[in-house]
Amino acid sequence: MKATSACPCEPAHLARVQRRLWMRLLPWLRYYQCEKCHKYQLAKPLTVDNARAIAASERAGVRPAS
Numbered sequence: 001m002k003a004t005s006a007c008p009c010e011p012a013h014l015a016r017v018q019r020r021l022w023m024r025l026l027p028w029l030r031y032y033q034c035e036k037c038h039k040y041q042l043a044k045p046l047t048v049d050n051a052r053a054i055a056a057s058e059r060a061g062v063r064p065a066s
């Protein structure tokens, strides 16, 4: 299903959007739109949550030495 395949951006860029009716058939997936390339896609919420957590910890933690 081309319309719902993932874009090459980081999952952390995905934002939740309202699901279409037929997506009730796939309750383990959520519908997202990429904030970078604006592509709509289905993804597992855990994948996105993990990616967001990693991105957040990278922003908060590791800083380049000066």
Ligand SMILES: [Zn+2]
Pocket: 007, 008, 009, 010, 013, 034, 035, 036, 037, 038, 039
């Ligand atoms: Zn993207």
